[in-house]
Amino acid sequence: MSYSLSALLHIFKNNLFEYLLTNKRTRRGIIMFKLIKQFTSFVAMVAVLFAFTTETMAAKKSKTLKNTQKKGFVRCGVSQGLPGFSNADASGNWTGVDVDVCRAVAAAVLGDANKVKFTPLSAKERFTALTSGEIDVLSRNTTWTLSRDADIGLTFVGVNFYDGQGFMVRKNSGITSTSQFKDGISACTNIGTTTELNMRDFFNSKGISYEPVAFEKADEVVAAYDAGRCDTYTTDKSGLAAQRTKMSNPDEHIVLPETISKEPLGPVVRQGDSVWEDIVRWSLNTMIEAEEYGITSANADSMKTSDNPAIKRLVGAEGELGAAFGLDNEWSLRIIKQVGNYGESYKRNIADPGILPDRGPNELWTKGGILYVPPAR
């Protein structure tokens, strides 16, 4: 490059136009011609380098946010049908607590909670879909584990449901506890989940030999268990409660009381876009904090005149919280108004349909649960 620079200087030192006008075939002309060639290639190199630098500079802003606003919808990965979490009704409307996280992000970023494009994914496909950029948020009852967080290019932004793995058996089998399991029991489950690993840990620690029957789709697991292929069906307890409603006769099955694992389920984003990560994280946190302060979709507007500055910050009447993400100041108000707080979402999707009426650990920390989010300030 320094050679090209000296060539450039040489051209300007020795009157450029004079050389251009003289015959190229003279010795000096040939040298000149070479120098011009070198100069052009130098310019091209600089231009290419410049193109590279602008690319990397653009990457420092949130590309996901930029693209989402350009497209006009949030691309969200959900399950293929898990009542209470993400389930499509006959007319294709998605509902569930996982779906509400996506809707909250859409409300914050685009101003409309309905501007979400849902992509149903199997357990096996979900991470590839996220890392390859097919979706921007994965909200699909996904367990937060170390290896997933650190190893495969994902970032978990929080927990929207505290769950644990359990077992479902037939009522008439007389089994009321996992301690009654015997050698040779067959257990149906999904592949591509933490369930498979927990199941092995559990049966190994109890010293029971078992037959794992692992299917790719949840519907096939339910069908096989329902037909009598397996003695027990194991997955997250919320999943068991939800799938029980799909069985031919739900009353014939019970979920055993034991919980064999910790399953904190939460939304996931791609690694490497910290602004987008923050937006999703604080969209979820806003819903939980709104419940803590008693802000609901009905009273959100009236809360603008509240005396509590924390409430005023949450409804956008005070502070400049949205600026940090490149959003306006009403982003959190839109979430609360259009989607509702966490309690409303839970009641609408999980408690009212009778899946898990008792909130258990998913109650606020102030009411004996473990839902505790950092303050929005």
Next chain:
Amino acid sequence: MKFRILAYLFFFVGTADLFIKIFYGNIFSDLTEDYYEIANPILVFTPVLFFSIGGIFLKESKVSLTLENFGTSRIKYYSPQFICLTVVVLIFLFFTFNAQMNMENRGIDFGFDFLTQEASFDMQFSLIDYDGQDPYWWAYVVALLNTLLVAVLGIIFCTIIGVIVGIARLSPNFLIRNSAAWYVEFFRNIPLLLQIFFWYYAALRALPLPQDASPLFGVTYLTIKGYYMPAFIWNNLNIFLYSVLAAIIAIIFIRYYATKLRDNEGKQIPVFYISLIILIILPALTFLAGGVSLNFEIPVLKQLSATSFIYDGGVAVPPELIALTLALSLYTATFVAECVRAGIQGISKGQKEAAASLGLTPNQVLKLVIMPQALRIIIPPTTNQYLNLTKNSSLAAAIAYPDLVLVFAGTALMQTGRAIEIVSITMLTYLSISLAIAALMNWYNKLIEIKEK
């Protein structure tokens, strides 16, 4: 027209390409999603390609080559190959570079070191010892064996059914001929995945629970949880195997001798019956004299809870394997049957009539005249069907049969997140299996083809 003009044309196109890319960003504007953006710089290489092609023309023009004597030039010989190679290399480079940049960007590692890590998941069914503590590569071997098992079983059954149905389609008997035709038309025209689901869920719904099962052949039980058979417990198994080996060698010698006898003296001896007797008597002798003995472990009903039972002991074949083998062999057998029918019909009628006029029995006509010729027509398309069956066995994942796709490209992929590595290993594995089958069948085809002197 001189090459010099062509060269400048390429230089011009290259320059224009470069400037368009610099000033207007990427010309493929549809790909500007964040996923693709990182790959854009590689498109800078297309101007380089144009410049290099221009350079070649310019160099050729120096030796005053014109388009008139293009036909004799080396450039005509090399340029299509060079362009093809460049395009292939560029495409490959593009995708490799793309994948590398994206994986780096997303913080995903690349490497095969995960293969030695502990798999920590269990498998429903394995031919060799497997435990969750074994490494991933062992899980891969176990899953591969499961795939091979279902492929081999499928190939054997589809060949048997296919040959019978294929010959039955040419039967003079109206009922046999038409039921064979109906079978072929029915099973050939339903998607395989549906058939697998049908056999699996039909079997699950139709089969009895273990406690309700009545014995089949006295000691085996076909239940919803699998087919339970007695296990063989051998004493001095190796002596028995040696005796079988000895019997096979003896049979080969007898066949060789019988052929010689027929060719030299025209005498025929009943080779088949002699072989059968040797195959039974030699191993049977070892029971009497060699100290070989055989015990059976009969499956017994065991209660797990008030309503749940299994059979303990013996060998259990899971319903997934049964359903998969059934679906694969019934489906592929229709195609094999068509190959067999086409092969037999491909032999001219004169051959059959000539053989019959020599006084051969219909069985001998089929065995000695028709089949040796028909096999040459049957083998190549049947090879394709075997390959299809092997590849179709990957549908096992739908019904929880732990094959390569379910275990390795499913569970292992999910647990490690190494999508590119695992999918490429799986692809290479299927490719190798298919090529091996093709090589074997080609060898067999060579063996039976007409040998011209």
